[in-house]
Amino acid sequence: MVLRLHTGVCSLFGIRYPLFLAGMAGGPSTPELVAAVSEAGGLGTLGAAYMEPDAIGAAIDEIRRRTDAPFAVNLFALRAVDDNARIREVQPVLNTMRDALGLPQAGPEPAATRDLLDAQLAVLLEKKVPVISTAFGLLDEPALREAKAASIRVVAMATTVREAVLAEQAGCDAVVAQGTEAGGHRGTFDVRRHPMGANIGTFALVPQIADSVKLPVLAAGGIMDGRGLVAALALGAQGVQLGTRFLTAAESGAHPAYRQQLLDSTEESTVLTKAFSGRPARGIANGFIRQWDASGIEPLPFPTQNTLTRDVRNEAAKQNNPDYMSLWAGQGTRQLTSGQTAGDIVAEIMNEAKALIGSVSE
Template identity: 45%
Template sequence: MMLRNEMTKCLKIAYPIIQAPMAGGVTTSKLVAETSNAGGLGMVGAGYMAPTQIRDQIKEIQKLTSKPFGINLFVPQPFDVSEDSMKAANQALTTIRQQLHLPDKDNFGIADYNEVLEAFKEQIQVVIEEQVPICSFTFGIPSQEVIAELKQHNITLMGTATTVMEAVQNEAAGMDMVVVQGSEAGGHRGGFLNQEQESSDSVGLMSLLPQVTDAITIPVVAAGGIMDGRGLAASMCLGAQGVQMGTAFLTCVESGAHPVHKEAVLSISEDQTVYTRSFSGKWARGVKNHFILEMQNHEVYLPDFPVQNTLTQDIRKAAFAENNPDFMSLWSGQSTRLAKSQTVEALIENMVAEAKKLNVNI
């Protein structure tokens, strides 16, 4: 079993290891650069970033590494900005704001779909202008016009899929490879079909992976619960050409995750993460805390992403500032017992060494 393959050749990396593009400040320039310098692929989680912020971080990373790195963007999907659903959700959040001594929120400031779409187009232009070699997408597939424009500039494109059908659609749209995300993965579900069933019908990686690799011909990257060389070897045995890992990198020294977040992941057991859409309106896996428990009875009527994400922004910001894990979005995958506080270099070196012991040829 060779670790150098079509995927590593396409991405120009030594090892088939991708650091997941975790949005919200986790993917610092140092985390991205150190991953690429160590032979993997560093990825910027740019979904929430303004075009100017993306440009600044690209330039910063380019000073820290000459190796390839990538950018991940959220593909905008139409969403309903219902005044009634926003008011109902905001009412449920009022008691939480009181616990954090925050003022009531009556000015929502929700951007409409056209504004979100325009911001996405601006993000795409920055990726092109700054000549970023790899661009990945979450929450959907970009338009054929966007795909064609990126390919004209020789940018390698990576999609995200949580089902076989999503993977098939990614290949049909022209993605060069696809990240297959199992239910074990931390953070937001990257899929885009049957969103209302995400929490109940999500498929585990080891079941999903061989079904996807049988259905498509482009390289498949495995994601969800992978933390070490054993997960890498298992994924490649099932047909993947590489892995993408989030939680394993989140607890690394170079990660920008809040210290409270890192400590939460390092201290919990595998059964203490749950799916929730209370923070953002989109299903995501994180550490069970007071916010999730208090909001779980309201999840049915919460507005979709990004509306709910905007409504909870003040709560998450206050919890972050106060080092309060009860109200933070502590995203984490299920393999928490395998998480370690270590450098990126040590993580990748240990994975490669473990893969060698398992007779995986480097």
């Protein structure tokens, strides 16, 4: 078997190494982290799903000040439509957490989540970002057509073969095969079909997607080092996407208390939960998750649950209290390092992969 690290993904996206940074929304993917991964030869990705359009524009400008290399911006391809039907059930559970943090109680007033997708996309098109990546679905046909007209590459996250085929049919340039080992929200298109996400393991998913589409495939979920990259290539992927591995990088925006929880965790620490956002996501089990599960109350759908829990999560961060923070993480946390630069992480992964590929080729 002969494996090569310069794959079609490298040529397609104008990068040296077949390694993408995952778009980690909510703070970890700072412009510094994005630029550092791109400068090191990978494709840095800004997790912009929760960002105001003006903030996205400013972050893109900052990335471009730091690097001339290609980068991506990730959005949730999902309309923000609230469902407040059971808010009287949900708020009492959250109010017990607010009590623990010294926050005021919340009443049954409906959540009002702003739908920013069109305005966010307008910024990406105006700025002509090199790559747009999406989770939770695909860009609609007019948006995809505009991106193509602007020579913007489009990447979609897929958690099943069916989703990958839809991405190919829509005209995406590449697809990320995202296994259940992945941290945070995975890209499952329809949570009515898969209420806790489509939980197919990375190494089962990758070859099945690679056999089913002609698009370049990147593997994601539990991949932390050069061994994971080489294994993904052997299974038919042309590259990998890593998120958790970069959460404790020097340039990461992850909260210090969050970083410590990551470094203290093991492969047994994470669970799948809808408690924070209303969509299934993998994170380190903590007081919030345990308290929510004990209530027996079903979370409201995304984005309503996410909007309602924001004050609890934000206050917990202010108080350095990880028990009420969303501690998104994949299953490979024993391989994390503290304070290593993103450039060093990329170099370490690629050096290990080169050594392994050399031995495979002999």
